[in-house]
Amino acid sequence: MNRTVADQNPVAERYLTALADALTPMNAPEKREVVDEIRAHLQDAKAAGKPLDEILTRLGSAESLAKAYLVESYLNPKPSGAGWISRTFGLFGLLVFGSLPTLLITSLLAPLGIAFLIAGPVLFTSGICGFFDVSLAPVVQSDLEPWQQIILGPMMGLVGAACLWVLYRYLKWILKLVRQMASGR
Amino acid sequence: MEAGEWTTQLRRGVLEFCILQILHQQPSYGYEIVTRLESLGPLAAGENTVYPILRRLKADRVVESFLQDSPSGPPRQYYRLSAEGRKKLSVLSKEWDAVVQAVGRCVGKGADR
Incomplete structure (x- = not known):
């Protein structure tokens, strides 16, 4: 194992201990990473021929260095995300309780929406053609009067569009839920 | 505002950008980044500024870190x-x-006036 400046010099060792103490709000792995980085910095600067007191002066006091780290962390806090276990359970729960409603809603709204969205304009066109005694049979076969087709056509189209819009919003909401669960936010 | 203070304010804003530029050229470690910035004169920033910024960039997932052996001592980040x-x-x-x-x-x- 390489012996570092801090291992060999009590002043450097005291500095790193003080830094670790001042970094108390950080969790242990983060704190260790920061201390290791500053330890490597001391080593690199010493290897570059700089005297230890100059290196430490440039770093500032252990407390002020720790404060700078904490201020940066405070400026950009990590999201308090859930752990992988709760994320997995969350996704599993969503799968269990969300699958059936999603299947029902999708299998109802998707065909209904598409069928009405196509049938509406066709019926409307058929109604217009009916006024001019032009038949669209056998493409369109309807017992309705042309004026009824002209009124019903756009209404069906609107219902179809509404079905697809509701389905779109629902799927978007489900995807958002899945993303939130997966990221643990 | 003194010229020095003005430079400090200006530097604070561009430091992150310069660190990202340095890392764009090649992966680097803390001391090397500090000395690169030092060589750029007005952009020289203290170690107690650069290291915390690196830490934040890492927490932000803007940069990634990895350990590599160093000839002068313990592995560098x-x-x-x-x-x-x-x-x-x-x-x-x-x-x-x-x-x-x-x-x-x-x-x-301004110069045209």
Whole structure:
């Protein structure tokens, strides 16, 4: 194992201990990473021929260095995300309780929406053609009067569009839920 | 405001951008980044500024770190740009160009008077 400046010099060792103490709000792995980085910095600067007191002066006091780290962390806090276990359970729960409603809603709204969205304009066109005694049979076969087709056509189209819009919003909401669960936010 | 204080304020804003530029060229470690900035004169920033920024960039997933053996002692923590970091640098570069052009026009107008 390489012996570092801090291992060999009590002043450097005291500095790193003080830094670790001042970094108390950080969790242990983060704190260790920061201390290791500053330890490597001391080593690199010493290897570059700089005297230890100059290196430490440039770093500032252990407390002020720790404060700078904490201020940066405070400026950009990590999201308090859930752990992988709760994320997995969350996704599993969503799968269990969300699958059936999603299947029902999708299998109802998707065909209904598409069928009405196509049938509406066709019926409307058929109604217009009916006024001019032009038949669209056998493409369109309807017992309705042309004026009824002209009124019903756009209404069906609107219902179809509404079905697809509701389905779109629902799927978007489900995807958002899945993303939130997966990221643990 | 003193000139020195003005430079400090200005540097604070561009330091992150410069660190990302350095890491865009090649992966680097803390001491090397500090000395690179030092060599750039007005952009020289203290270690107690650069290291916390690196830490934040890492927490932000803008940079990634990895350990690599060092001939002078314990393994060094190297930093490199992540995919997100490259995107951010691209955005910041455009912003920077726009700011430089705007300041250039502003200074030019001032000189024309």
